[in-house]
Amino acid sequence: MDYWQMTAPCGLDCFNCLLYSAQSNEQLRKVIADKMQIPLEDAVCNGCRAQGGQIAAVKMTQPCKVYQCISQKGISFCCDCSDFPCDHLHPYVDLAAQRPHNIKVYNLCLIKKMGLQRWAEEKAKSGREKYFHGKLQL
Numbered sequence: 001m002d003y004w005q006m007t008a009p010c011g012l013d014c015f016n017c018l019l020y021s022a023q024s025n026e027q028l029r030k031v032i033a034d035k036m037q038i039p040l041e042d043a044v045c046n047g048c049r050a051q052g053g054q055i056a057a058v059k060m061t062q063p064c065k066v067y068q069c070i071s072q073k074g075i076s077f078c079c080d081c082s083d084f085p086c087d088h089l090h091p092y093v094d095l096a097a098q099r100p101h102n103i104k105v106y107n108l109c110l111i112k113k114m115g116l117q118r119w120a121e122e123k124a125k126s127g128r129e130k131y132f133h134g135k136l137q138l
Contacts, residue, residue: 005049066078
């Protein structure tokens with residue numbers, strides 16, 4: 001798998017996303033379309049980079065700010081930028097349940113520390129599972 005292509009510039013792991021998995025799973029695509037109340041053809045994603053920063057399933061009409069920024073700066077990931085982390089990565093609570101944006105900065109720090117390949121193979125899936133299903137450790 002091309003982890004560079006399937007990891008969004010903001011650090012989201014597209015290869016672990018249900019919208020990406022729906023490419024090869026028609027039943028999953030139908031469930032997503034029904035749950036999100038979107039057309040069946042929009043209930044799939046090929047990854048942020050492949051779609052120019054626009055994801056139809058979340059009704060984006062223009063590329064996201066992060067994608068625009070890294071494209072203008074000619075870098076691969078936000079963590080490659082001298083301004084990292086910046087307000088483009090700020091999490092927004094109103095959409096936290098629908099979009100995994102709070103995990104972005106964590107992923108980018110790990111990509112920078114571990115390298116993309118090692119992060120994708122060793123940490124991306126467990127990090128996502130812990131983020132969505134884990135319990136706060138005090």
